[in-house]
Amino acid sequence: MVIVLDFGGQYNQLIARRVRECNVYCEVLPYTTSLDRIREIAPKGIIFTGGPASVYAPDAPSIDPGIFSLGIPVLGICYGCQLMTYLLGGTVSKAPVREYGRTEITVSDSSNLFKEVTTNTICWMSHTDYIEKPAAGFTVVASSDSCPIAAIENTERNLYGVQFHPEVVHTPEGTKMLHNFLYRVCNCNGDWVMSSFAEEAVANLKAKIGDKKVLCALSGGVDSSVAAVMISKAVGKQLTCIFVDHGLLRKNEGDEVEEIFTKQFDVNFVRVNAQQRFYDKLAGVCEPEQKRKIIGEEFIRVFEEEAKKIGTVDFLVQGTIYPDVIESGLGKSAVIKSHHNVGGLPDYVDFKEIIEPLRNLFKDEVRKVGLELGIPEKLVFRQPFPGPGLAIRIIGDVTPEKIAILQDADYIYREEIAKAGLDRSIGQYFAVLTNLRSVGVMGDERTYDYTIALRAVTTTDFMTAEFAELPWELLGRISNRIVNEVKHVNRICYDITGKPPATIEWE
Known part of the structure; x- marks a missing residue:
């Protein structure tokens, strides 16, 4: 496992995705994560993200310098590189001109970070500060015309830093650089694959749930469907899926979802045909946000009514995925938007605990798990679809x-x-x-x-x-x-x- 410490960078999710694409498990944690917690996790490597702050500003996000003495390899990206330099005694200054965009850099093949990387390669720069003087023990291993210190390393302490963003597509050999860090520096095994994740997740869910009852609000979308099938594989008929058909789905979609969950998987499936109920509530409403609120509220009411018929359940399943978790704010990170599944479930639905089996997966990983679980490709690769459905693809009133x-x-x-x-x-x-x-x-x-x-x-x-x-x-x-x-x-x-x-x- 490798951890990504988030310093407010816009590409934090992307770094984690790239690491996982290299078959190494990775999680994003806030920069406020304690050293004790990091020791407990015992990651093979740590990556510092970029961020909008200046390291010398009074309120700049920082970290205990003791992290560099844990014996765990560290890769600092952009702000993360500057912070490493600053905390270890180097000099970071404001650049005369902000460097942004595609830049050609010259790298040293002697560095483990740049093995098999083209000597003159393209990268994506995005920074207003620069490293004026590296910290003691660091060597410059990449440079450009406008950025003489584009990458640094201290091989003795396994500390590396780059002033550019290797995780974005605009750095063509960026994934190769990350791969080098993971395998040549961190000595990762590369055994993170979806088949083993799915198998392990089902076993863990089976142990956690035991003989208790589980309720799932099934939208028919990819995330909730994969979550439901995963629980079904673990506990079978102990799971009840409530599928609220609000009449705003794509053509034949309601029937397709019902067929998959009644004929292919062993679950108690309840389809609530509430089309007219939603149409009545939406009659004459044209304003988009009002449509969203009406649909979200009515979904909750229908779900609540059906849940009461079932009685007390021990667990409620939600299809929350990793971007939802990250965007809802990690530690002191900026909240992009607060996520809640199925329009926000009411507090008074009678359940004891929420299960989110996909909360550590990105969308493409969810699809891979879906295939591993035997869900048909047609459902797994379904086009993204908004919760309010076709109501917000019809301009004006909905009929x-x-x-x-x-x-x-x-x-x-x-x-x-x-x-x-x-x-x-x-x-x-x-x-x-x-x-x-x-x-x-x-x-x-x-x-x-x-x-x-x-x-x-x-x-x-x-x-x-x-x-x-x-x-x-x-x-x-x-x-x-x-x-x-x-x-x-x-x-x-x-x-x-x-x-x-x-x-x-x-x-």
Whole structure:
């Protein structure tokens, strides 16, 4: 295991992902983690993240310098590199010019960090301070024209630092550098694989739950589905899944979820068909945030009613994943957004403890576990879908008629993307029913019908995104099918806005 100490850097999750991609287990912890806790964990290595602060500022995040005497290899990235230098007696100063973007650096092949890395390689710089003088015992092992000290090392103490970000895609050989640190410096074994994780997790859940009852709020999304199957593998019929069908799912989705959980896995499955209830609550509501609140609140009420029928349960399952945990704030890290599953479950549902079997996994790892557990690929690789469902892909008020129109259009869109072999390469794609109606002509008659907007983006982290450059021929085929096969649609538009300035979803 390797730990990543978070000093407020925007790439902290990405560092952990890269480490795990090297088959080494990794967790992100706050920089306030005590030395005693670190000794107890006994990691093979420690990575300091970047961060927006200056190490010499009075309120800058810092750490006990004793961490460098634990005998555990440390890699400092950007701010982490500067902090290491500062705490060990080197000099960090404000740079005359901020260095940001792609930069060519020259590395030393004699350093374990840069073995088999091209001598002149590209990296991603993002810093306003620089190392003016390394601490005693450190050697400079990389430099650039504008950054004479781009990487440092103290091989005697196994301390390394880089002024750039090896974890981002803009540093092409960055993963190789991290791999070198993990294997050449930390001597990791590389035995972190999904099959062993799934097997171990199921065994641990079986031991924890014993003969007690478990309740799962199943949305049908990837996270809650994988969590439910994992619990099912551990305790079988002791698990009850409540699937609230709010009528805002994609075409056939409710039936697909029910079929998988009733025919393939041994669980007590309760499907609550609450479509009309949600439609009544949403009638005449146009404001996006109000839609979200209504759906979240009603979901809670339906779930609560069904849970009461079951009676007291010992455990409640949630599909929380690692980005949710990190973004909700670690220690003194900034809270990006507070996460709560299924719209925030009520305090008065009668259960004793929450189980979150996926809370240490990233999204791509959750998918891998899903495959290991035997969940069909169709469900595992399902497109990201917002909790409020199609309600926030319909601009304006929501009606059963509009939902049917969007379901059919979206189904055709996704079907054609899959036929073109692009379903795994596009980050996210979906249709939106705009509130715009326009004049058209079909069968020599005037029409006045809706416009469907198509959205497709490429992204690695969903924090930023570019529109996907779909082939014109494919877009033409999708447009032709939707207009001909879906009633009340006579115009198709393609959204070519990136994020920022737009968001991926329309509402």
